[in-house]
Amino acid sequence: MNILTITFNNIWRRKIRSLLTILGVGISIAAFVAIIGLSEGLKESFISNFKSRGTDLVVVEKGILDILSSKVDISYRDKLKAMPEVEQVAPILLDLFSFKFKQFIVLYGWELDSYLFKELKIRGSFPKNDQEVTLGALAAKRLNKTTGEQLNIKGKLYTVAGIFQSKSIIEDGAVIMSLESLQKLKDAQGKVSLYNIKLNIPFRSKAGYAQINQSIEQAEERIARALPELEVKNIQNFISNNTPMYLIFNFTWALSVVAFIIVVLGIVNTMAASVLERTQEIGILLAIGWRNLSVVGMVLCESMLLGLAGGIVGLGFGYLMMNIFVLSPQLAGLMAMTYDPVLILKVLIISLGLGLVSGIYPALKAIAIEPMKVLRYG
Amino acid sequence: MDNILIQTKDLSKYYADGKVAALDKVNFNIKRGEFFAIKGPSGSGKSTLLHLIGGLDKPTSGEMYFEGKDLNSFLRKSGSRLQNVGFVFQVFYLWPTLNVLQNVLLPLVELKMNAKEKTQRADRLLETVGLSRKRQAAISNLSVGERQRVAIARSLVAQPKLVLADEPTGSLDSKNAENILQLFKKINRESGTTIVIVTHERMLDSYFDRSINLFDGRIKQI
Numbered sequence: 332m333n334i335l336t337i338t339f340n341n342i343w344r345r346k347i348r349s350l351l352t353i354l355g356v357g358i359s360i361a362a363f364v365a366i367i368g369l370s371e372g373l374k375e376s377f378i379s380n381f382k383s384r385g386t387d388l389v390v391v392e393k394g395i396l397d398i399l400s401s402k403v404d405i406s407y408r409d410k411l412k413a414m415p416e417v418e419q420v421a422p423i424l425l426d427l428f429s430f431k432f433k434q435f436i437v438l439y440g441w442e443l444d445s446y447l448f449k450e451l452k453i454r455g456s457f458p459k460n461d462q463e464v465t466l467g468a469l470a471a472k473r474l475n476k477t478t479g480e481q482l483n484i485k486g487k488l489y490t491v492a493g494i495f496q497s498k499s500i501i502e503d504g505a506v507i508m509s510l511e512s513l514q515k516l517k518d519a520q521g522k523v524s525l526y527n528i529k530l531n532i533p534f535r536s537k538a539g540y541a542q543i544n545q546s547i548e549q550a551e552e553r554i555a556r557a558l559p560e561l562e563v564k565n566i567q568n569f570i571s572n573n574t575p576m577y578l579i580f581n582f583t584w585a586l587s588v589v590a591f592i593i594v595v596l597g598i599v600n601t602m603a604a605s606v607l608e609r610t611q612e613i614g615i616l617l618a619i620g621w622r623n624l625s626v627v628g629m630v631l632c633e634s635m636l637l638g639l640a641g642g643i644v645g646l647g648f649g650y651l652m653m654n655i656f657v658l659s660p661q662l663a664g665l666m667a668m669t670y671d672p673v674l675i676l677k678v679l680i681i682s683l684g685l686g687l688v689s690g691i692y693p694a695l696k697a698i699a700i701e702p703m704k705v706l707r708y709g
Numbered sequence: 710m711d712n713i714l715i716q717t718k719d720l721s722k723y724y725a726d727g728k729v730a731a732l733d734k735v736n737f738n739i740k741r742g743e744f745f746a747i748k749g750p751s752g753s754g755k756s757t758l759l760h761l762i763g764g765l766d767k768p769t770s771g772e773m774y775f776e777g778k779d780l781n782s783f784l785r786k787s788g789s790r791l792q793n794v795g796f797v798f799q800v801f802y803l804w805p806t807l808n809v810l811q812n813v814l815l816p817l818v819e820l821k822m823n824a825k826e827k828t829q830r831a832d833r834l835l836e837t838v839g840l841s842r843k844r845q846a847a848i849s850n851l852s853v854g855e856r857q858r859v860a861i862a863r864s865l866v867a868q869p870k871l872v873l874a875d876e877p878t879g880s881l882d883s884k885n886a887e888n889i890l891q892l893f894k895k896i897n898r899e900s901g902t903t904i905v906i907v908t909h910e911r912m913l914d915s916y917f918d919r920s921i922n923l924f925d926g927r928i929k930q931i
Contacts, residue, residue, distance in 0.1 A: 340804075619815070
């Protein structure tokens, strides 16, 4: 028998209260898992969206708040193409269109000969003219359209030339039309939202991660120097510093702090009540020779176990919530469900840590118990 | 002098800002290996004296020694009380959700011994107190006398030099009370553990090597 046996015994004999505490902790942790998981998932979706196209750098308008408001002149395409470190340039115009209440689809305007098409698996064909569009598989499902059918986008009819599959869920949930067609639809003639740049990195397939990153950084600096009026960024920076994403991350962390406070208060409440209820037992333990350190260990062990159990329950609930959100029509096509082992590990460590912090006050209360008072007054 | 385990000099304990004297200049000693009784009526200061010599409380004035060392500072050292003093209480104070064996093992959580050794030690004591066959029993399934036996085994498991029992027969009927005293006597004789029992029952004199009588916080006779 050791402190852990006694700890399990304490938790087990107050089943209902322990269960309610674990559920309380679990719900707060679930909220943390869901919001962090969703924001990280969203970030990963955007990153994979660029990476699936082999994009190394992105060029956008300087000082924009979000990518949809970026407008860069199409004339930069040729300037970028002329740079020796640039292998491919793909101008992209972005827009959204709503097809049902609060449900939207991403619209891409690509040049008809863009290298971006090479990464997609197509059934039917890609758009050959301004009257045709191609749908991602997920977009086709959401819009309930198939090849040959007509699709109304912002009051204009387009023919679905084909349905493609992409490794990126954002692309899979998008509609692609010709750049000129979207420029007309968006009234943005001669403009694009961003340029995707694939760099000319010698022996890319054999180069290590660090070597590729170094090449990207060097190219980023050179292009930024050559085009100071534009913003040149690698994918990771572009996504992380993108204003809406930045706001989402900050907001989710603020919500997480609230969730953590709820966890701490829940465990403190349970443990303080448990210590108060067990004044006599703890007094007797001290009377029979237990050291203060062992009593502190017992209380902290209990609060950490409650925290950990809450964390495990929270992970289950959190991923369930994420699944529901990801499959909801509002988020469909924006992100895929992923189980991030780093997030799981973080949650378990945070749960243990919160349990530990929550146990400090009750543990101090426990060692303040005077065995004499317990023996004298019961 | 080497044979003295506990010694007090003018030991006093006052409550209510000095207005109530629970103990007033008590002088006595307990020898190593003795079966010793502290007797007296209710409110005479017996339990206060027991708690003082067990290091659970501090005197208002006077001195106490454990093997010649200042008792309070010696027993307050980390782990010292566990290895020097065992307690048996009138109402047992057993852990209701631990079984018999686990209750006996409770003090050993503090000691660095392997689990097998701990269990063997607890089993030997359960045999001594006659509860081997109930080692896995729940406390709620034991009789009152059996519960006190578990408490006695628990007080001995860390092999202390001194066992202090505060009215250990107070909750028991006369037959059980006698059995418990015989058990204490047996342990005292076989292990040489010094046992101090607080009691207000005068009929039990014959069991003890020595005793003191307390009345209103003072020793009446030794």
